[in-house]
Amino acid sequence: MKCALITGGSRGIGRAICIKMAALGYYILVNYKSNTTEADKTIALIKEAGGNGELLQFDVADKDQIKQTLGGWIDANEGKYIEVLVNNAGIRDDSLMAWMAEEQWDNVIKTNLDSFFYVTRLVLNSMLQRKYGRIVNVVSLSGIKGLAGQTNYSAAKAGVIGATKALAQEVGRQGITVNALAPGFIKTDMTDGLDEKELKSIIPVKRFGLPEEVAHAAAFLASPEAAYITAQVLSINGGLYS
Numbered sequence: 001m002k003c004a005l006i007t008g009g010s011r012g013i014g015r016a017i018c019i020k021m022a023a024l025g026y027y028i029l030v031n032y033k034s035n036t037t038e039a040d041k042t043i044a045l046i047k048e049a050g051g052n053g054e055l056l057q058f059d060v061a062d063k064d065q066i067k068q069t070l071g072g073w074i075d076a077n078e079g080k081y082i083e084v085l086v087n088n089a090g091i092r093d094d095s096l097m098a099w100m101a102e103e104q105w106d107n108v109i110k111t112n113l114d115s116f117f118y119v120t121r122l123v124l125n126s127m128l129q130r131k132y133g134r135i136v137n138v139v140s141l142s143g144i145k146g147l148a149g150q151t152n153y154s155a156a157k158a159g160v161i162g163a164t165k166a167l168a169q170e171v172g173r174q175g176i177t178v179n180a181l182a183p184g185f186i187k188t189d190m191t192d193g194l195d196e197k198e199l200k201s202i203i204p205v206k207r208f209g210l211p212e213e214v215a216h217a218a219a220f221l222a223s224p225e226a227a228y229i230t231a232q233v234l235s236i237n238g239g240l241y242s
Contacts, residue, residue, distance in 0.1 A: 001080040004222070005029040005070075007060050007119060008089030010039040012188035013138060016211035017086050018042055020219045022051025026084060029073070031056045033089070060089045060115035061107065070122050081130065084222045085123045087116050087160070088138040092190060094149045105152045112156035116163055124171070133176040134222040137164050138214070139233065141184045145241050157182075161233055168231035177230035179221045183214050184237025204239030 004021040008014040010032035019042075022028050028046055030053055032039040039055050046053050058069035074082075090112045093104045116137060127133030142150050143157025161180055168178040185191055185199055186209040200206050214236050220226055221234070235242065 001027050002083045003027045003029055003080050004084035004086065005031065005056070005082050005119075005123065006086040006088055007031040007115065008033075010035055010042050012190065013183065013186060013211045013214045014086075014088040015042045015045070016215035017088060017218045018053070019045055019049055019051075020212070020215040021084065021086075021222065022046040022049055022053065024219060024223075026051070027080065028053030029056050029082070030054070031058065031060070031070075031089065033057070033059045060119060061110040063114070063118045066115075066118045066122065070119065074122065074126070081126050082123045083127070083130075083132065084134045084136070085120060086136045086138065086218055086222070087119060089115060090138065090140075090156075092150065092153050094153070096149055097151045100152065108152040109156050109159075112153065113159045113163075116160050120167070124176075127176050128171065128174050131175045133171075133174075134226075135164075135167070135176065135178040136218050136221050137161075137178070137180040138218075139164075139180045139182045141182055141235070141237050141241055144182055144233065144235070164233070165231045172230055175227070177221070177226065179226075179230060180233045181214060181217055181221070182233050182235045182237070183209065184235070184240045185209065186211060186214060186236075202240065203237075207238065209236060209238060 004026035006018050009018045009030035018028050058065040137160050139157040142154040146154045164180045
């Protein structure tokens, strides 16, 4: 059974990607950290769309939880294999660097960058054995452009972009592609506190993006037809930055 693992799949962009990948016939592994209510909603929406899946609860910032929960699932499910991995889970904790606490730096780096290493390394082995796989990393405009007040977030996302390009070169001959999506302002919980009316004036298309638009791009990069596209960063920002 072909599976797609989406980290941070309980809400926002992650939920939209889960639903989209389910529509393409994948059995969905919905990772979430703590919000079981929202995770259950995602599973319900997947089933409403005619798909199926299950929840995998672990904190992507905790390498021991990743090994225990994700590693345990892989060992216990020989008949299922993760063909698509979407590293989507992430957090922001903004502050000017002069006042940034060590915890703000550490938590953002662990959740956004370290998680890429520990999750991807576990999943990569079966992809190498099967000589096929799709890895899609959700990064950010911040990782390309850099944004004031986000030195931690920008550093983490830029790190994932560099890792995307490097890993793509390592595994390309095994039929595995590694790409990144860099959303701009998307209507999610993460942008709830932003002044949309003011910000959309600087966006050429004059609006925030939708999670479903990011999910469509993720599905394209995860498709067999995208086999010759790897080591790329696709911006989804309404023309805000290129």
